[in-house]
Amino acid sequence: MRPFYRATHYGMKNSVGYLIRRSSNLLMPQMEALFADESLTFSQWTVLMALREWGQSTAADVARNICHDAGSLTRILDELEERGLVTRARSETDRRVVALTLTTRGLGTVETLLPRVVEFWNGLLGDFTHLEIKLLVKLLSRLVDAADGRRAEPRRRRGFLSHRHENGHEIGHGRRHRRGHHP
Amino acid sequence: MRPFYRATHYGMKNSVGYLIRRSSNLLMPQMEALFADESLTFSQWTVLMALREWGQSTAADVARNICHDAGSLTRILDELEERGLVTRARSETDRRVVALTLTTRGLGTVETLLPRVVEFWNGLLGDFTHLEIKLLVKLLSRLVDAADGRRAEPRRRRGFLSHRHENGHEIGHGRRHRRGHHP
DNA sequence: GCTATATCGCTGCCTAGGCAATGATTGCCC
DNA sequence: GGGCAATCATTGCCTAGGCAGCGATATAGC
Numbered sequence: 001m002r003p004f005y006r007a008t009h010y011g012m013k014n015s016v017g018y019l020i021r022r023s024s025n026l027l028m029p030q031m032e033a034l035f036a037d038e039s040l041t042f043s044q045w046t047v048l049m050a051l052r053e054w055g056q057s058t059a060a061d062v063a064r065n066i067c068h069d070a071g072s073l074t075r076i077l078d079e080l081e082e083r084g085l086v087t088r089a090r091s092e093t094d095r096r097v098v099a100l101t102l103t104t105r106g107l108g109t110v111e112t113l114l115p116r117v118v119e120f121w122n123g124l125l126g127d128f129t130h131l132e133i134k135l136l137v138k139l140l141s142r143l144v145d146a147a148d149g150r151r152a153e154p155r156r157r158r159g160f161l162s163h164r165h166e167n168g169h170e171i172g173h174g175r176r177h178r179r180g181h182h183p
Numbered sequence: 184m185r186p187f188y189r190a191t192h193y194g195m196k197n198s199v200g201y202l203i204r205r206s207s208n209l210l211m212p213q214m215e216a217l218f219a220d221e222s223l224t225f226s227q228w229t230v231l232m233a234l235r236e237w238g239q240s241t242a243a244d245v246a247r248n249i250c251h252d253a254g255s256l257t258r259i260l261d262e263l264e265e266r267g268l269v270t271r272a273r274s275e276t277d278r279r280v281v282a283l284t285l286t287t288r289g290l291g292t293v294e295t296l297l298p299r300v301v302e303f304w305n306g307l308l309g310d311f312t313h314l315e316i317k318l319l320v321k322l323l324s325r326l327v328d329a330a331d332g333r334r335a336e337p338r339r340r341r342g343f344l345s346h347r348h349e350n351g352h353e354i355g356h357g358r359r360h361r362r363g364h365h366p
Numbered sequence: 367g368c369t370a371t372a373t374c375g376c377t378g379c380c381t382a383g384g385c386a387a388t389g390a391t392t393g394c395c396c
Numbered sequence: 397g398g399g400c401a402a403t404c405a406t407t408g409c410c411t412a413g414g415c416a417g418c419g420a421t422a423t424a425g426c
Contacts, residue, residue, distance in 0.1 A: 003305035004316050007297045012236050016304065016316070017210055018229070018249075019323035024207035025250040026330040027200055029384090043412080046201070053195050059375060066201075067208040072413045074376055096374035096421045114190045121199065122186035124329050128322075133187050133199070136322045139315060140202035146307050147209040212414090226382080243404060255383045257406055279391045279404035 016143070034116045038109065043068065044076055048110050051086060051102040058097050085109060199326070217299045221292065226251065227259055231293050234269060234285040241280050268292060 005014075012018040032042045040048075046066050051057065054065065059077060063070040077100065080086045085106030091097040102110070125133055188197075195201040215225045223231075229249050234240065237248065242260060246253040260283065263269045268289035274280040285293070308316055 001309060002313075003301075004308060004311075004313055005301045005304050007294075007301045010297060010301050012229075012232055013324070014320050016308070016319060016323065017214060017300075018232075019320065019327060020203060020207050020210060021225075021229070022250045023323060023327050023330060024203050026327060027203060030330065030333060031200060041412085042204075046195075046204070049195055049201075060373075067205050069412095069414050070374090071376070071378095071415075075412085077375095094374080094422070098375065111190075114193060117200075118186075118188045118190050118193050121188050124326075124333065125187060125199070126184060126329075128187075128325070130185075130187055132322060135318065136199060136326070137197050137202065139311075139319045139322070140199065140206060141196070142311070143307075143319070144202060144206045144209060146309075147206060147213065150213060150307065224382085241404080242406095252382095252384050253404090254385075254406070254408095258382085260405095277392070277404080281405065 031117070031120070034120055035113060038113065040109075040113070041076070043072075044080060045113070047073070047076055047080065048085065048102065048106055051100055052107060052110050056099050056101045058091075059100060060097075062100065080106070214300070214303070217303055218296060221296065223292075223296070224259070226255075227263060228296070230256070230259055230263065231268060231285065231289055234283055235290060235293050239282055239284045241274075242283060243280075245283065263289070 028042050031045070032040075035042070035045055043066075046068075047062060050062050050066050054061075057065075059073055060070060062068075063073045068076075077086060077088065081088055084103055087101045087103055089099045089101065091099050128136070211225050214228070215223075218225070218228055226249075229251075230245060233245050233249050237244075240248075242256055243253060245251075246256045251259075260269060260271065264271055267286055270284045270286055272282045272284065274282050311319070
């Protein structure tokens with residue numbers, strides 16, 4: 001395949017990287033504004049969505065799915081757990097693993113907020129045809145896949161929890177709210 | 184226009200927001216890896232590209248163009264100036280404004296790094312047809328425009344420097360390298 | 367059974383970047 | 397021509413998130 005870009009013609013206007021970054025920088029704050037009254041971060045929202053969508057899973061899996069730092073995710077989960085939106089339960093079959101579940105309250109929050117998100121996107125994409133949106137989604141998905149394949153293969157394991165539904169018992173013994181908590 | 188998304192069918196796989204964020208999170212680190220030996224941040228790179236592309240402009244304009252926090256940009260410029268890649272010159276016609284110019288060294292850096300970037304993107308988009316890439320760029324541009332229009336109208340002024348080429352003189356009197364420098 | 371290696375969740379540390387406030391300017395508008 | 401509001405670059409403050417390192421556990425090789 002003949003290459004698309006040439007050094008002599010490469011500009012920001014036709015650079016996918018620049019456009020991605022710019023749209024990300026523009027969109028994330030606008031998304032967060034939708035959750036202001038629930039004081040949810042966009043990252044927190046994404047975690048809730050991920051759990052709703054893929055059901056029970058582990059922190060490591062969620063981190064990979066939403067492409068987020070695992071260490072940072074721990075702290076997000078701390079808060080979500082404290083607010084009663086998700087549940088952590090240590091797995092019996094693999095004691096390294098903590099199974100995450102959306103509580104009914106957490107699910108409720110998602111269902112409450114979802115209409116706003118949908119409305120936001122419908123408004124934003126107001127003068128895109130359905131075909132164009134589908135195309136955009138498809139192209140972006142392929143881009144993500146390509147970018148994902150380029151990271152030195154942290155192979156995405158089959159979800160260990162996807163077929164078994166038995167899981168351990170509660171372990172919520174007093175988590176600190178945030179970092180920097182040193183009495 | 185009939186809306187595209189519905190709350191009942193909204194999932195991450197078909198969500199533009201999720202895809203944008205994910206690709207951004209995936210791509211930015213990979214881009215930065217390209218500049219590791221020059222120890223350039225992706226943000227720094229973007230600033231250099233912006234200056235190369237739009238010629239001399241002001242910090243505020245660059246901040247808007249690349250959609251970056253102006254305060255943070257000051258610090259980026261501090262470093263770029265210290266490394267001799269850009270030049271700050273206070274404008275004579277509007278003394279609030281500092282005109283930014285890419286030095287020859289800065290331009291050289293861009294020219295050196297550009298082939299890598301081009302190669303990276305050509306590789307990443309290896310199994311996209313040219314038409315698909317053009318389509319992606321066009322759709323993303325429209326998305327950016329839509330998202331940009333939604334921010335309460337911080338009206339993008341005509342570049343004040345775009346037609347006059349006279350500008351002030353040097354002002355590089357000892358900038359601190361980084362923040363937190365308080366002797 | 368025993369060691370080496372990988373993965374899990376978690377923590378401390380550090381930096382980039384968002385936000386708000388500042389002082390210096392400019393232009394608007396009456 | 398004299399305020400008033402907007403814009404500029406800059407700064408300090410604070411937080412989210414990337415990174416490296418940890419102990420616990422699991423797995424593979426022998």
